[in-house]
Amino acid sequence: MKEAIFAYIDRAGETAVELETELCRRPAVSPASGGSGEFDKAEYLEGWLKGRDFSCERIDIKDERAKGGVRPNLIVSIGGAVSGENTGRGGESCLWIMSHLDVVPPGELSLWESDPWTVVRRDDGPLGPRLIGRGVEDNQQGLVSSLIAALALRETGAAPASPVKLLFCADEECGSAYGIDAILKQRPGLFGKNDLVLIPDGGDSRGETIEIAEKNLLWIEFTTRGKQAHGSRPDLGANAHLAGAELAVRLHGELSSRFNARNSLFEPDYSTFQPTKKTANVPNINTIPGEDVFCMDMRILPQYPITSVLAEIGRIKGEVEAKHKVSISYAAPQRVESKATPADSPLVAMLSRAVKAVYGVDTRPVGIGGGTVGAFLRNEGIHCAVWSRMDDTAHQPNEYAVLANILGDAKVMASLMVEEP
Numbered sequence: 377m378k379e380a381i382f383a384y385i386d387r388a389g390e391t392a393v394e395l396e397t398e399l400c401r402r403p404a405v406s407p408a409s410g411g412s413g414e415f416d417k418a419e420y421l422e423g424w425l426k427g428r429d430f431s432c433e434r435i436d437i438k439d440e441r442a443k444g445g446v447r448p449n450l451i452v453s454i455g456g457a458v459s460g461e462n463t464g465r466g467g468e469s470c471l472w473i474m475s476h477l478d479v480v481p482p483g484e485l486s487l488w489e490s491d492p493w494t495v496v497r498r499d500d501g502p503l504g505p506r507l508i509g510r511g512v513e514d515n516q517q518g519l520v521s522s523l524i525a526a527l528a529l530r531e532t533g534a535a536p537a538s539p540v541k542l543l544f545c546a547d548e549e550c551g552s553a554y555g556i557d558a559i560l561k562q563r564p565g566l567f568g569k570n571d572l573v574l575i576p577d578g579g580d581s582r583g584e585t586i587e588i589a590e591k592n593l594l595w596i597e598f599t600t601r602g603k604q605a606h607g608s609r610p611d612l613g614a615n616a617h618l619a620g621a622e623l624a625v626r627l628h629g630e631l632s633s634r635f636n637a638r639n640s641l642f643e644p645d646y647s648t649f650q651p652t653k654k655t656a657n658v659p660n661i662n663t664i665p666g667e668d669v670f671c672m673d674m675r676i677l678p679q680y681p682i683t684s685v686l687a688e689i690g691r692i693k694g695e696v697e698a699k700h701k702v703s704i705s706y707a708a709p710q711r712v713e714s715k716a717t718p719a720d721s722p723l724v725a726m727l728s729r730a731v732k733a734v735y736g737v738d739t740r741p742v743g744i745g746g747g748t749v750g751a752f753l754r755n756e757g758i759h760c761a762v763w764s765r766m767d768d769t770a771h772q773p774n775e776y777a778v779l780a781n782i783l784g785d786a787k788v789m790a791s792l793m794v795e796e797p
Contacts, residue, residue, distance in 0.1 A: 377534050378794065384528040385786045391527070392782045393507065395424075395520045397495040400509040404478045406550040413442030414477040414546045418450060421477075421544065425452055430526070435563070437546065437554040447546035447554035448477070454526050454540040454793070469570040470539040473789055474749060475519040475577060476548035476555065479511030480771050487773035498776075505779040512777040514770035518576025519544060521764075521782050525789035536793045548577075548749055551710050556749045560756065567758050572723040574792065575750050576764040576785060583735045583765030583784075586724055589641060589716035589743035590751055592682050594674040595709045596689070597653075598623060602702040604658070604666030616668035617657055619700035624651040624670055626692050634688055635680050641743035647676045648745065675745040682713050714751035716743070721759040730791035734784055735765060763788075 402420055405411025418434070425432045431453040436446035482492035490496045492510040499505045522542045529536060547555035559566065567573075578587055600620040605613025631649040638645045652673045657665035676685055693704050717724070719741045728739045750760035764785055769775045 380532045381528045381790045382787050384531055385783050388524045392520050396507050396512050399516050400495045401493055403493055405481050406478055407441035408550045409481050413447050415443040417477050418448035437558045439554050449546050450544040452542040455536040472541050472573040473522040474543040474573055474575050475515045476545045478549050480549050482510045489774055503778050503780040506776040508774055508776045513766055513775055515577050517777040517782055518764055521785040522789055524786040528790050537796045540793050556752045571758055573753055573760040575762045577748055578762045579764035579766050581767050582737050583731050584737050584739055585742045586739050587744050587762035588741045590714055591745045592676040592713035593747040594682055594711055596706050597671045598706045600668045600702050600704045602666050605664040607662035610664055613664040614701045615664050617665040619696055619702045620668040620670050623696045637677055639677050649674045712747055712751045714754040717759045723759045723761050726795055730788045734787045
């Protein structure tokens with residue numbers, strides 16, 4: 377049966393190109409990034425699924441900023457009911473393949489060799505054709521691979537070994553407040569404790585790495601308020617920029633020294649505390665700023681709770697405030713920490729076997745500094761693995777997906793669907 381499934385996938389190249397093309401031409405950029413959301417993309421995808429008699433459920437999360445006033449999420453069932461509330465009972469597990477609908481903006485258009493929203497096929501890659509366009513790899517490669525795997529089972533008459541569900545989420549690129557985070561809150565019984573979740577949203581060009589852990593993620597925006605004054609009379613003011621700069625330097629140095637453990641699962645193998653975005657303060661050179669804003673991106677080894685990092689930030693902040701006679705407040709646009717998936721999870725073992733059979737490579741577990749939707753599920757005790765075979769061109773100009781990887785990953789997913797956990 378697996379031979380028939382693989383043969384179907386080998387013939388599905390044009391289907392993959394068609395899906396990538398249609399999905400790409402419907403930009404799904406978050407309102408937070410200046411877009412209108414995932415509505416058009418979800419509408420197309422829902423129609424495509426229903427036209428092929430797939431059982432499909434839509435979960436709309438309200439967002440007045442977005443087209444249609446909602447952020448759509450889709451669940452496709454392959455064996456079993458649409459709703460997942462009954463999975464995971466009596467030892468039965470459901471296999472989920474979870475990708476996201478939203479994409480990031482194209483960035484500087486002059487860096488693109490073609491229209492970011494029009495897929496261009498180039499037959500110049502070492503593995504064959506590449507499809508170029510915004511979102512074709514992140515995360516449409518995983519999404520399209522899962523659809524082709526589902527089609528292969530449908531068209532060959534193969535039955536999944538256990539219920540299989542495809543989940544296409546909104547808002548992954550901007551924190552998942554309208555995606556998996558909202559879904560888990562609104563539908564707390566959707567996932568069973570024995571369920572296994574593959575997230576094809578990261579990987580390497582050989583397919584060797586299986587991500588089972590993430591660093592804790594903390595984004596902070598600091599606002600320093602002092603007293604504006606003339607540049608010639610700093611004694612009459614309180615320089616918010618100077619205080620903010622000292623805070624950034626101290627946080628970078630002292631947090632790195634305090635939380636200094638190493639973990640070879642990750643690359644880099646240490647916690648990082650990086651000053652990043654800096655907003656404009658005064659428009660002229662000869663004014664002491666009375667307000668200053670900067671941001672930091674912190675990726676913290678999971679052994680360190682975010683609360684312990686915040687305690688150190690509070691100490692350092694207080695010392696800078698006293699020294700410079702300013703007040704400093706902060707907000708955390710993202711704060712995510714998660715448990716790791718055990719390296720001996722059945723999902724990791726199944727995935728390793730499937731990757732070996734399809735691509736002929738041995739896998740290894742890794743941790744990453746980036747955040748994925750897996751963090752939300754791991755905190756619920758659900759085993760997740762992030763895997764795909766990709767060149768990792770996400771968020772770059774001229775982003776591309778290799779057609780051979782789309783089809784190869786579909787074979788890996790189909791293998792998981794028919795294998796007993």
